Amino acid sequence: MGNIPDRSLFRVPTLKKPLQPYLELTQAVRVGDLNKFQEVVGKYQDRFLQDNVLVLIQRLRHNVIKAGIRSISIAYSRISLRDICLKLHLDSEEDAEYIVAKAIRDGVIDATIDHEKGSVQSAEVHNVYETSDPQYAFDKRIAFCLSLYNDSVKSMRYPGSDHRKELASAIEAIKRERELAQELENDDYDGDSDEDVMDEGP
Numbered sequence: 001m002g003n004i005p006d007r008s009l010f011r012v013p014t015l016k017k018p019l020q021p022y023l024e025l026t027q028a029v030r031v032g033d034l035n036k037f038q039e040v041v042g043k044y045q046d047r048f049l050q051d052n053v054l055v056l057i058q059r060l061r062h063n064v065i066k067a068g069i070r071s072i073s074i075a076y077s078r079i080s081l082r083d084i085c086l087k088l089h090l091d092s093e094e095d096a097e098y099i100v101a102k103a104i105r106d107g108v109i110d111a112t113i114d115h116e117k118g119s120v121q122s123a124e125v126h127n128v129y130e131t132s133d134p135q136y137a138f139d140k141r142i143a144f145c146l147s148l149y150n151d152s153v154k155s156m157r158y159p160g161s162d163h164r165k166e167l168a169s170a171i172e173a174i175k176r177e178r179e180l181a182q183e184l185e186n187d188d189y190d191g192d193s194d195e196d197v198m199d200e201g202p
Helices: 007-011 020-031 034-043 045-050 054-058 061-075 081-088 093-105 133-157 162-199
Strands: 078-080 111-114 119-122
Touching (some): 045 054, 061 081, 061 093, 078 081
Antiparallel strands (some): 078 119
């Protein structure tokens, strides 16, 4: 089906005026309004030619029709090919049938065509909230959050023991330095005492 540009892109002050034709084109494609699409293409044809995108834009006609069919399939559980033809402004019911069949084959809509009655039956849409899927999804997310919380608490409560080894090494080094300083001080004291004794001799 293609991607629709974000609306904020068209609100940029420097781009608002140059992108005005493309804004109108995008709106037509999004809602699947074939008449509006053709009107915009005719209105800004010269601009699209100047931008060298006219051929590409003309190919968007199929996307407009697909968007319209998807909107119709959501709004109606059953609708005739004649009504689809009128809503999408197609040339004939045969064209409508071909386009719907292609949309079903491409996965754009989930529906079946009743050729005898000339109608399209949309598949029943199941409400996912009537199943257990949301509960399983929430349980999975909650379990992940609890696991992350517990891991974080453990990391803060039980830090690694590397810093303890470094602290012990630092304390041991300080202790050795103090012992060495004490030994040097004792050696100096003993040396001073010997000199005093020698001075007092005969």
